[in-house]
Amino acid sequence: MSDSDTTSPAPENSPGQQTHFGFKQVDKSQKASLVANVFDSVAAKYDVMNDLMSLGVHRLWKRYTIDCSGVRAGHKVLDIAGGTGDLTAKFSRMVGPTGSVTLADINLSMLKVGRDKLRDKGLVSNIDYVQADAESLPFPDNTFDVVTMAFGLRNVTEKQNALDSIYRVLKPGGRLLVLEFSKPASEHLSKLYDIYSFHILPRMGQVVANDEESYRYLAESIRMHPDQETLKGMFEQAGFEQCDYSNLTGGIVALHRGYKF
Amino acid sequence: MPASALFTATAEAAVNRILTLDEDSAGRLAALEGQRLVLFLDELPAGLTLIFSKRVDIHTEPRSHPEVVADIDTHTCCIRTSVSVLPKLTQTSQLTQLIRQQALDLDGELSIAQKVAALFGQLDTDPEEWLSDYIGDIAAHQAFSSAEKFKQSLMQVLGRTRAGITNTITEEKPIGVGKLAMLHFSDEVSILRDDIQRFEARLNALDKEQ
Numbered sequence: 001m002s003d004s005d006t007t008s009p010a011p012e013n014s015p016g017q018q019t020h021f022g023f024k025q026v027d028k029s030q031k032a033s034l035v036a037n038v039f040d041s042v043a044a045k046y047d048v049m050n051d052l053m054s055l056g057v058h059r060l061w062k063r064y065t066i067d068c069s070g071v072r073a074g075h076k077v078l079d080i081a082g083g084t085g086d087l088t089a090k091f092s093r094m095v096g097p098t099g100s101v102t103l104a105d106i107n108l109s110m111l112k113v114g115r116d117k118l119r120d121k122g123l124v125s126n127i128d129y130v131q132a133d134a135e136s137l138p139f140p141d142n143t144f145d146v147v148t149m150a151f152g153l154r155n156v157t158e159k160q161n162a163l164d165s166i167y168r169v170l171k172p173g174g175r176l177l178v179l180e181f182s183k184p185a186s187e188h189l190s191k192l193y194d195i196y197s198f199h200i201l202p203r204m205g206q207v208v209a210n211d212e213e214s215y216r217y218l219a220e221s222i223r224m225h226p227d228q229e230t231l232k233g234m235f236e237q238a239g240f241e242q243c244d245y246s247n248l249t250g251g252i253v254a255l256h257r258g259y260k261f
Numbered sequence: 262m263p264a265s266a267l268f269t270a271t272a273e274a275a276v277n278r279i280l281t282l283d284e285d286s287a288g289r290l291a292a293l294e295g296q297r298l299v300l301f302l303d304e305l306p307a308g309l310t311l312i313f314s315k316r317v318d319i320h321t322e323p324r325s326h327p328e329v330v331a332d333i334d335t336h337t338c339c340i341r342t343s344v345s346v347l348p349k350l351t352q353t354s355q356l357t358q359l360i361r362q363q364a365l366d367l368d369g370e371l372s373i374a375q376k377v378a379a380l381f382g383q384l385d386t387d388p389e390e391w392l393s394d395y396i397g398d399i400a401a402h403q404a405f406s407s408a409e410k411f412k413q414s415l416m417q418v419l420g421r422t423r424a425g426i427t428n429t430i431t432e433e434k435p436i437g438v439g440k441l442a443m444l445h446f447s448d449e450v451s452i453l454r455d456d457i458q459r460f461e462a463r464l465n466a467l468d469k470e471q
Contacts, residue, residue, distance in 0.1 A: 067321040073297070073336055093314045096295045122315065137407070220387040248263070 017155055017203040020224045021217070031157045032133075036107055049209055053201060059086075061253050062150055063245075066090050067180045069254060074098040075145040078169065080134050080162075081105055081152020085114035091148075092123045102144075105152075134162040137168045150179040154225035163238035170260040176240060178231070181222040182247070182254035189250045198220065230252045265271065272309075273319040280317065282386035289380045290315070296373050299340040301326045311377070325444045330368045338373035341366040350374070351382030 026034060050058050066087060071077055073096040079088045082103040091101045103118075103237050105111045108131055132138050134149070134156050145165050156162045166176055184190040197219035205215025226261045228236065228245050231254075235243040240258025247254050293313035301308040305425050308322035308329065322329065325467075329339050342350075342365045350365075353375045359365040367374060368427055375422045393401035 060266040060270060063270055063320075064263045067263075067266060067269070069325060070323050073295075073334065090318060093312055093316075094319050094320075132370070244265075 009209060010153070013202060018197050021221075027186070028157055032106070035155045049205065049215075051206060052204060053215075057249060058151075060126055061255075063090075064248060065148060065150060065177050065255055068246075068257060069146050069148060069177055070175065071095060071146050072099075076171075077101045077144060078137075078139070078144040078147045078166075079103050080132075080137075080147060080149040080166070081155070082150075083110045083114055083152070084143075085118045087148055087150055088114065088127060089118055089121060089123055091146075092111050092221060093120070093125050097126060100126045100128065102128045102139075102259035104130045104134075104137070106131065106133050112203055123172070135165055136161075137165045137169050141168050142171045143169045145171055145174050146177070147174070148177045153178050153180050153231075154221050159226070160234055160237065163234055163240075167238045167240060167260055172260055175257060175259050176235070178230070178235075178256045179253065180252055180256070182223060182231075183227040185247055228256075269309065269319045269321055273317065273341070276317050276319065276345060279386060280380075282388065282391050283384050286380060286384065287374065288316075289383065290317070293376050293380065296338075296370070296376075298373055298377050298428065299329050299339040301329075302347075303341075303343040313377075323418070326366075327426065333369040335370060336373075338367065338377075340374060350378050353378045353382065360379045431438040 009223065018025045019028045019031050020026070021031050021034050034231055054061075069091075070079075070098065071094045073094070075095045076099060077091045077095060079085075079091060079101060082088050082105055085103055088101050088103040093103060103114055105114065111129055114179070118124075118127060134152065135158055147170055149162075149166070153159055153165055154160065163176075170176060185192050198216075201213045201219055202216045205218075206212040209215070225231075228251070229246065232243050232245055235256060235258040238258075239260065241261050243258040245254045245256040272352055280290065290313060294315070296313050298311040298313075299308055300311065301322075308324070308326065310320050310322045312318040312320070324332075326339070326341055330336075340350075342359075346359060346364045349359060356365070356367070356371070356374060356378065359368055389401050389405045390403060395401075396404070
């Protein structure tokens with residue numbers, strides 16, 4: 001399933017073009033601000049809710065992503081939609097003083113939470129913070145050795161534009177890793193997951209973050225996100241090679257990888 | 262869920278927890294800042310990378326041993342060995358001897374391996390002190406005294422079991438019935454059974470004649 005449901009050749013983000021925001025249809029020009037509202041609302045409780053929603057398993061998904069990244073000392077890493085900086089913290093130590101990590105997020109609230117968290121951990125020397133839209137990254141061509149995007153791509157209005165933009169900023173030989181919710185491989189798991197997502201998750205959001213709607217959007221946006229094979233095709237369309245993916249926790253989450261040669 | 266991620270997460274949490282129990286470890290860790298040790302154990306399917314900063318990060322190494330060795334830099338040491346050799350690595354003086362014995366392949370900076378050996382070999386931890394922060398001095402002391410008593414009892418039971426097994430192997434087994442003797446006995450029982458059957462048949466035949 002494509003993020004864009006229209007076939008109109010009209011320019012991007014022009015009024016009238018529709019896209020989904022969860023299960024709702026909205027103007028493309030509105031989606032970014034609607035997503036921003038969601039993350040403004042949940043930023044303060046983001047880490048707590050992640051731990052609660054996934055029972056801490058999100059830490060293992062992210063660790064697996066880091067293991068697959070092949071990041072080494074001296075590398076330049078871009079962590080898009082880095083949110084509260086879970087991946088950036090690890091990458092900062094992995095690249096060492098000779099490398100650098102750029103934490104990019106379109107949402108200023110999330111970026112501030114991430115910056116404060118990383119500074120509290122004493123991580124200051126090799127991290128840059130950039131408020132940036134994944135669809136038009138403000139970096140020169142061939143800049144980064146590794147680009148990661150964990151749980152961010154489904155919120156982007158034009159996912160293909162984001163993949164194209166990432167491809168541009170990656171150095172030849174660099175790799176992209178996208179960790180994102182996906183489609184469970186088993187029907188039984190899928191049914192259980194639906195019950196959890198649409199009945200339990202919004203209530204948890206209401207109790208912990210006092211925000212049921214944002215967590216209902218989370219569940220809906222996951223269902224609207226491209227499945228594993230579709231996203232792999234989008235990687236290939238952007239120009240990535242040797243694309244593959246690994247299903248984690250029965251396909252609830254998938255890690256997609258692609259290389260720029 | 263990849264088991265490797267769970268394994269490295271657990272190992273990383275344990276290592277950093279243990280290091281916090283020894284205040285002096287911070288100094289030894291500082292000497293390793295910015296360096297990394299890639300460890301390939303024969304028993305594990307992939308290597309482990311230990312990255313040293315103010316803490317130790319442990320990750321699965323995606324590259325093979327030859328790939329790491331081919332691309333090694335001055336901030337990295339790569340070791341290939343087996344789990345049984347690991348405890349010996351805490352004694353820095355044994356490193357060169359282990360390399361000579363071919364129990365250890367070491368590439369890159371030897372000094373990193375020596376510093377890592379010192380980091381863990383010189384650990385001076387007091388778990389009772391650590392536990393007392395959470396449950397109080399008396400409870401912590403009692404918990405450790407009980408654990409020590411349990412350990413002694415367990416060691417006694419294990420000692421008796423080991424002695425029993427040793428006695429069985431060294432004393433009783435040699436005088437026990439061997440496999441050949443058992444086969445011979447079984448053959449003799451079979452012959453005796455056949456003789457009895459023949460004898461019964463003959464008796465029955467004699468009864469009928471009378």
